[in-house]
Amino acid sequence: MLAKRIIPCLDVKDGRVVKGTNFLNLRDAGSAVELAQRYSDEGADELVFLDITASEEKRRTLVELVKSVASVMRIPFTVGGGISSVNDISDLLNSGADKISLNTSAVKNPQLISESSKQFGSQAVVAAIDVKKMDKEYRVFIKGGKVETNLEGIKWCKEVVELGAGEILLTSMDQDGTKNGYDTNFLSSLNKVVSVPIIASGGAGKMEHFYEAFAAGADACLAASLFHYKQLEICDLKKYLMKKGVPVRL
Amino acid sequence: MIALIDYGAGNTASVSNILNELNADFILTSDKKNIEAADKIILPGVGEASSAMERLSELGLIETLKNLTQPFLGICLGMQLLCESTEEGDVSCIGIFQEKVKRFQASGFKVPHMGWNTIKMATSDRLLEGIPNEIYFYFAHSYFVPQNEFTTSICNYGIDFSASLRHKNFYGVQFHPEKSAQQGIKILKNFLEI
Numbered sequence: 001m002l003a004k005r006i007i008p009c010l011d012v013k014d015g016r017v018v019k020g021t022n023f024l025n026l027r028d029a030g031s032a033v034e035l036a037q038r039y040s041d042e043g044a045d046e047l048v049f050l051d052i053t054a055s056e057e058k059r060r061t062l063v064e065l066v067k068s069v070a071s072v073m074r075i076p077f078t079v080g081g082g083i084s085s086v087n088d089i090s091d092l093l094n095s096g097a098d099k100i101s102l103n104t105s106a107v108k109n110p111q112l113i114s115e116s117s118k119q120f121g122s123q124a125v126v127a128a129i130d131v132k133k134m135d136k137e138y139r140v141f142i143k144g145g146k147v148e149t150n151l152e153g154i155k156w157c158k159e160v161v162e163l164g165a166g167e168i169l170l171t172s173m174d175q176d177g178t179k180n181g182y183d184t185n186f187l188s189s190l191n192k193v194v195s196v197p198i199i200a201s202g203g204a205g206k207m208e209h210f211y212e213a214f215a216a217g218a219d220a221c222l223a224a225s226l227f228h229y230k231q232l233e234i235c236d237l238k239k240y241l242m243k244k245g246v247p248v249r250l
Numbered sequence: 251m252i253a254l255i256d257y258g259a260g261n262t263a264s265v266s267n268i269l270n271e272l273n274a275d276f277i278l279t280s281d282k283k284n285i286e287a288a289d290k291i292i293l294p295g296v297g298e299a300s301s302a303m304e305r306l307s308e309l310g311l312i313e314t315l316k317n318l319t320q321p322f323l324g325i326c327l328g329m330q331l332l333c334e335s336t337e338e339g340d341v342s343c344i345g346i347f348q349e350k351v352k353r354f355q356a357s358g359f360k361v362p363h364m365g366w367n368t369i370k371m372a373t374s375d376r377l378l379e380g381i382p383n384e385i386y387f388y389f390a391h392s393y394f395v396p397q398n399e400f401t402t403s404i405c406n407y408g409i410d411f412s413a414s415l416r417h418k419n420f421y422g423v424q425f426h427p428e429k430s431a432q433q434g435i436k437i438l439k440n441f442l443e444i
Binding site (some may be wrong): 001002004005019040045046067070071074075076091093094095096098099117118119120121122123124155167193196219220249 | 262263264267268281297298302327360361362363364365366367368385386388390391392406407417426428429430431434435
């Protein structure tokens with residue numbers, strides 16, 4: 001049976017892992033390569049690297065970092081942040097990344113999703129979408145959560161799938177950094193309308209939150225600080241999920 | 251010497267990393283002579299089938315690959331390309347396994363089939379030697395090879411499909427051994443020892 005995935009996320013700035021609260025106030029959590037190795041050994045199913053300075057400074061994600069991570073990692077990983085061309089994508093995949101995630105650049109140029117999925121296969125293209133609740137609807141934000149768009153959350157998720165994205169990495173900006181749990185309402189609505197795997201992100205604070213997100217339809221759950229600061233061990237989390245009847249790889 | 255085929259549709263970096271770890275002597279190549287002279291061949295694969303076949307055709311490699319007699323391992327798309335044809339881009343493939351590659355369609359199952367799934371052994375095979383039954387491997391694909399006479403292990407995702415195949419010197423794995431932690435490394439090690 002296909003296992004539900006646990007994915008530590010490493011927000012990277014200048015080759016170091018940082019984690020913000022509500023996308024601000026960055027704290028240093030350690031060397032990216034070191035953490036990648038640790039998570040791979042501890043039983044993470046996958047890793048996500050987000051170069052959080054990339055969108056802001058319009059520079060390319062660190063291909064060198066991907067190479068050094070790939071040399072120690074024996075599990076898949078996704079890399080994102082400031083990727084804006086098919087050439088960038090090609091460089092990152094050729095350096096050892098398994099998937100790339102597109103966020104701001106996909107909103108600005110939706111063709112990037114269709115072009116890259118045509119060339120590299122949709123399994124390599126993750127649409128990273130940051131949403132925030134505004135009155136009655138969810139709004140998509142770009143540039144690391146700093147710029148509001150006029151896109152509605154569910155509608156944009158459906159559109160990226162039609163364009164060829166093979167997975168959606170959904171971050172709830174309201175929940176991110178709060179440790180109050182994933183946005184299960186949005187996950188559950190999204191699960192009803194898209195046919196690709198969904199990675200839940202933002203808000204994990206304890207083991208129950210992962211269970212709730214899987215029950216709401218998430219295929220994978222992402223967390224950062226919880227794992228970086230060892231507040232939760234992946235192995236304990238998976239044992240808990242297995243007891244609750246969630247298929248996991250132990 | 252192993253020839254790791256570089257045709258612009260591969261996860262060559264990840265496979266290279268493991269071959270390095272296993273101290274294997276290999277070259278990254280798309281040259282016909284290098285491939286024919288190699289002791290073993292690996293065809294990696296990440297990407298879209300019709301563009302991958304187009305690329306192999308431009309490199310003049312289709313007949314070369316078909317006629318090889320050395321141990322040959324196709325990974326993911328590399329395995330699918332060894333089949334007769336594929337629904338992905340509706341193209342003819344290399345034609346070692348007389349099967350048509352199909353798209354996942356079972357209702358309630360998301361596509362791509364993405365993540366860690368277990369495999370069940372269908373026959374005993376050198377490539378899978380020492381691999382326990384029901385062990386997790388990493389999959390990332392939207393198309394699959396139906397179960398057939400060449401199937402050596404099975405995975406289930408709404409339907410039973412081929413997790414691995416073998417015909418004569420041609421081996422194929424649908425999962426990514428280079429991304430499947432220790433068990434995946436074991437499979438590549440088995441291949442090196444064939």
